Amino acid sequence: MSAPLALATIVAALMLVSLTAYALSGGADFGGGVWDFLASGPRRAQQRALISHAIGPIWEANHVWLIIVVVLLFTCFPPAFALLAITLHIPLALMLIGIVLRGSAFAFRTYDSHQDGAQRRWGRTFAIASTATPVLLGICIGAITEGRLVIVPGEPFLSGFVMPWLTPFTIGVGVFALALFAFLAAVYLTMDAPDEPLREDFRVRALIAAAAVFVAAFGVLLLAQRAAPRMHAWLTTSIWALPLQVATALAALTAIWALWARRYPLARFAAVAQVTLILWGWALALYPYIVPPTLTLEQAAAPAITLRLVLWALAIGAVVLFPSLYYLFRVFKRGEEAFDPLDREE
Amino acid sequence: MSDLLAARSQMAMSLAFHIIFAMIAIGMPLLMVLAEYRWRRTGDGIYLDLAKRWAKGSAILFAVGAVSGTVLSFELGLLWPGFMRYAGAIIGMPFSLEGFAFFTEAIFLGVYLYGWNRVSPRAHLLAGVVVALSGAASAIFVVIANAWMNAPTGFQLVNGQPVNIDPIAAMRNAAALPEVVHMVLAAYAATGFAVAGVHAALLLRNPANAFHRRALSVALIMAVPAAIVQPFSGDINARAVAEQQPSKLAAMEGQFRTEAGAPLRIGGVPDVAERETRYAIEIPRGLSLLAFHDPNAVVTGLEAFPRRDWPPVLPVHASFQIMVALGTYMALVAIWALVLGLRKRDLASNRWLMRAIAIAAPFGFIATEAGWTVTEVGRQPWVIYGVMRTADAVTPMPGLIVPFLVFTALYLFLAAIVIWLLAHHIGASPDIIERTRRVGLVEEAGP
Ligand code: HDD
Ligand code: HEM
Ligand code: HEM
Numbered sequence: 195m196s197a198p199l200a201l202a203t204i205v206a207a208l209m210l211v212s213l214t215a216y217a218l219s220g221g222a223d224f225g226g227g228v229w230d231f232l233a234s235g236p237r238r239a240q241q242r243a244l245i246s247h248a249i250g251p252i253w254e255a256n257h258v259w260l261i262i263v264v265v266l267l268f269t270c271f272p273p274a275f276a277l278l279a280i281t282l283h284i285p286l287a288l289m290l291i292g293i294v295l296r297g298s299a300f301a302f303r304t305y306d307s308h309q310d311g312a313q314r315r316w317g318r319t320f321a322i323a324s325t326a327t328p329v330l331l332g333i334c335i336g337a338i339t340e341g342r343l344v345i346v347p348g349e350p351f352l353s354g355f356v357m358p359w360l361t362p363f364t365i366g367v368g369v370f371a372l373a374l375f376a377f378l379a380a381v382y383l384t385m386d387a388p389d390e391p392l393r394e395d396f397r398v399r400a401l402i403a404a405a406a407v408f409v410a411a412f413g414v415l416l417l418a419q420r421a422a423p424r425m426h427a428w429l430t431t432s433i434w435a436l437p438l439q440v441a442t443a444l445a446a447l448t449a450i451w452a453l454w455a456r457r458y459p460l461a462r463f464a465a466v467a468q469v470t471l472i473l474w475g476w477a478l479a480l481y482p483y484i485v486p487p488t489l490t491l492e493q494a495a496a497p498a499i500t501l502r503l504v505l506w507a508l509a510i511g512a513v514v515l516f517p518s519l520y521y522l523f524r525v526f527k528r529g530e531e532a533f534d535p536l537d538r539e540e
Numbered sequence: 541m542s543d544l545l546a547a548r549s550q551m552a553m554s555l556a557f558h559i560i561f562a563m564i565a566i567g568m569p570l571l572m573v574l575a576e577y578r579w580r581r582t583g584d585g586i587y588l589d590l591a592k593r594w595a596k597g598s599a600i601l602f603a604v605g606a607v608s609g610t611v612l613s614f615e616l617g618l619l620w621p622g623f624m625r626y627a628g629a630i631i632g633m634p635f636s637l638e639g640f641a642f643f644t645e646a647i648f649l650g651v652y653l654y655g656w657n658r659v660s661p662r663a664h665l666l667a668g669v670v671v672a673l674s675g676a677a678s679a680i681f682v683v684i685a686n687a688w689m690n691a692p693t694g695f696q697l698v699n700g701q702p703v704n705i706d707p708i709a710a711m712r713n714a715a716a717l718p719e720v721v722h723m724v725l726a727a728y729a730a731t732g733f734a735v736a737g738v739h740a741a742l743l744l745r746n747p748a749n750a751f752h753r754r755a756l757s758v759a760l761i762m763a764v765p766a767a768i769v770q771p772f773s774g775d776i777n778a779r780a781v782a783e784q785q786p787s788k789l790a791a792m793e794g795q796f797r798t799e800a801g802a803p804l805r806i807g808g809v810p811d812v813a814e815r816e817t818r819y820a821i822e823i824p825r826g827l828s829l830l831a832f833h834d835p836n837a838v839v840t841g842l843e844a845f846p847r848r849d850w851p852p853v854l855p856v857h858a859s860f861q862i863m864v865a866l867g868t869y870m871a872l873v874a875i876w877a878l879v880l881g882l883r884k885r886d887l888a889s890n891r892w893l894m895r896a897i898a899i900a901a902p903f904g905f906i907a908t909e910a911g912w913t914v915t916e917v918g919r920q921p922w923v924i925y926g927v928m929r930t931a932d933a934v935t936p937m938p939g940l941i942v943p944f945l946v947f948t949a950l951y952l953f954l955a956a957i958v959i960w961l962l963a964h965h966i967g968a969s970p971d972i973i974e975r976t977r978r979v980g981l982v983e984e985a986g987p
Binding site for chain 2: 252254255257258260261262264265266268269270272273275276277278279280283286287290291293294295296297298300301302304305345347351355496497499500503504507508511514515518519521522525526
């Protein structure tokens with residue numbers, strides 16, 4: 195009744211593409227919120243204006259990638275969706291609160307542009323929500339990796355619904371995700387910045403974030419040894435693992451060097467490659483599971499007819515989507531001349 | 541409060557909240573496009589101002605719509621994992637298509653809201669058209685999924701499990717077309733009347749304000765046809781319900797006994813213990829006539845169903861009465877405006893009409909909430925009619941009252957801020973006195 199593994203794998207790969215797109219676009223929007231939170235120095239106001247300008251027209255579109263992931267998950271792997279929704283109820287609900295506050299606070303702030311007090315309060319809500327949400331997202335991903343998400347009927351609340359996701363490892367992954375998103379955002383902002391001083395601000399921030407990513411990654415790897423032995427074993431034994439790790443490390447070092455040398459387009463390319471490789475490495479380590487240790491892709495997959503139809507829908511959707519996305523970015527990301535801090539509607 | 545009740549309340553609250561913003565996201569883009577189009581046709585700058593102000597006012601509503609919709613897609617699993625495990629593969633298809641509608645909507649909304657100075661006027665107008673179309677498309681897809689819960693098809697049940705599933709057949713379920721049409725019309729009628737109502741109220745204070753006159757005329761172009769067609773569309777829904785979900789129809793009408801030539805009850809209080817509906821004005825044979833187009837048709841009463849399969853009768857009956865009453869009022873006002881408009885009368889200076897429209901500002905939204913209460917509460921105790929009980933769909937997670945209260949507080953807070961911001965926005969509308977004398981609904985004079 196279930197679909198063959200190959201079909202399920204294709205759909206899962208497309209989900210991973212969406213998740214990657216979300217991390218690269220939506221993740222960076224969250225990272226922008228972090229830098230809004232940490233805005234400092236003489237150019238604090240310009241930093242905030244730049245962030246807001248960079249996120250404004252595109253965050254809703256970036257956000258849809260997450261919805262695509264969720265929709266694909268519940269359509270194509272319904273048992274996995276149900277299992278995750280039950281066991282990760284609390285972090286997912288908290289993440290939703292973060293998403294709601296982030297989106298609405300950002301819109302409210304852009305909207306009532308007059309009162310300074312209100313401005314700051316929305317700004318703070320936006321920034322705090324942007325910081326908390328990636329941590330929660332990371333916790334959920336960490337919990338899937340750790341593989342303690344099982345439903346035991348009659349399990350008490352704490353050990354059934356809290357302990358499986360609240361561990362040092364999951365929190366480590368949460369911090370890692372936060373650092374990664376902040377890094378991405380800072381790297382992108384070096385390219386969006388209209389002048390040299392502002393660019394320098396974000397270059398320094400990107401370098402600091404790169405260091406944080408490095409520390410967090412190391413911590414996660416150490417914790418994984420005990421918490422996620424399957425993952426750890428894969429990382430140390432699989433033939434895929436070594437080239438992948440080398441490539442990731444190379445991308446990370448290239449990004450840092452490029453930032454150092456002020457080669458911003460290269461830095462952006464390397465940062466994107468780094469995040470993508472991390473996510474794909476994670477997925478490969480999980481394969482063939484979707485929620486270890488109970489559900490493989492094959493066990494969780496919907497009937498083949500559903501997967502085939504969804505693939506058709508994705509193919510047709512992509513024909514509409516990619517030109518539109520290209521158009522959006524071309525309209526709003528035309529580099530420096532596009533940004534003018536006083537360019538407000540009305 | 542039991543966990544099941546908490547989950548149901550949270551779902552109802554989240555949907556009731558989201559639907560308001562979703563309807564605005566369907567209706568407002570059409571209004572903006574109409575205003576912008578008029579500006580391009582007439583060169584009257586007030587229309588451009590109108591489109592820009594509407595766009596600015598809607599921006600926060602779109603954002604709240606997007607985030608509350610995101611909450612919903614997670615909540616389907618957070619609250620009803622049993623339902624999703626069962627139904628995901630069958631009705632995921634419309635949700636996947638909806639995902640693409642969201643994408644096109646969000647992308648071109650970005651272009652529309654932030655691109656006034658960045659794209660050509662023509663590309664801008666086109667972006668607005670795409671937003672309007674994709675908003676309607678996302679409503680269509682999600683309502684198809686909901687219709688499947690009312691008229692499940694596209695699978696076979698073997699040992700309680702769905703097999704031989706056919707997602708396309710599931711999308712073409714019998715409830716889909718009537719529900720989709722009714723929902724999209726509701727969005728246009730409700731948003732149109734809300735906008736017309738606000739500007740009518742402001743015109744009562746200052747009938748010569750050119751800005752509000754134009755706003756009123758554009759809003760009525762969308763609201764009037766939708767409101768006039770809506771009762772006919774609702775009649776088709778009622779007949780579909782009569783055929784597919786007899787227990788829902790019986791609850792809507794407070795019909796306890798199975799009888800031929802059943803009367804139509806207006807008002808009345810269903811008494812579940814005594815199994816009768818009291819104090820209603822009864823129109824003999826009316827229900828049989830309306831629901832089956834035959835005055836002698838047999839209408840199945842609630843008594844034909846085991847007591848545990850009854851939906852809550854009072855809220856369903858009351859909600860249905862509210863929807864029909866408000867729908868009738870809106871249709872009558874719409875006809876009134878249409879007749880005056882066709883005779884080229886100046887609507888804005890007709891104070892009674894302005895009062896009637898101003899009162900109706902919230903009616904479409906109230907009718908929609910009532911309509912969804914009929915649909916959803918009337919389907920109880922089933923989450924998938926006749927197939928799966930709501931009680932079997934709920935999550936095993938304990939303490940669901942906590943998320944219910946937290947999300948309720950969050951949404952109340954958002955609602956308060958949105959209302960406050962919008963009030964300021966409307967308060968700041970421009971004061972332009974109409975210079976030409978004769979202004980009608982259809983023929984507007986330029987400045
Ligand atoms: C502007 C809003 C509005 C107005 C004026 C009306 N409705 Fe409605 N109605 C809705 C908004 C709505 C809705 C909220 O959009 C519903 C919920 C589900 C659906 O598809 O549409 C709905 C559902 C709904 C249903 C239940 C469908 C189902 O459960 O499958 C029926 C029978 C009617 N309507 C009938 C009517 C009639 C006879 C009206 C006559 C005036 C009417 N509606 C006016
Ligand atoms: C936006 C308009 C909608 C409103 C206002 C609405 C309202 C409600 C209400 C009042 C309930 C609680 C019923 C009860 O427990 O007595 C409910 C439940 C539910 N609705 Fe809807 N609904 C809407 C649309 C939808 C759509 C489009 C879907 C799915 C595609 C959906 C899926 C559900 C589910 C899964 C439940 C929980 C199970 C149940 O109680 O039946 N609803 N909704
Ligand atoms: C009948 C009820 C519903 C209608 C008519 C409706 C319609 C819409 C519309 C028009 C939008 C675009 C709003 C905007 O961009 O501001 C929207 C957004 C959204 N809706 Fe609903 N919806 C309904 C119920 C639901 C349900 C049950 C779900 C969950 C499964 C859902 C999920 C979403 C999501 C995820 C978004 C956000 C898209 C984005 O990020 O831009 N909606 N909905």
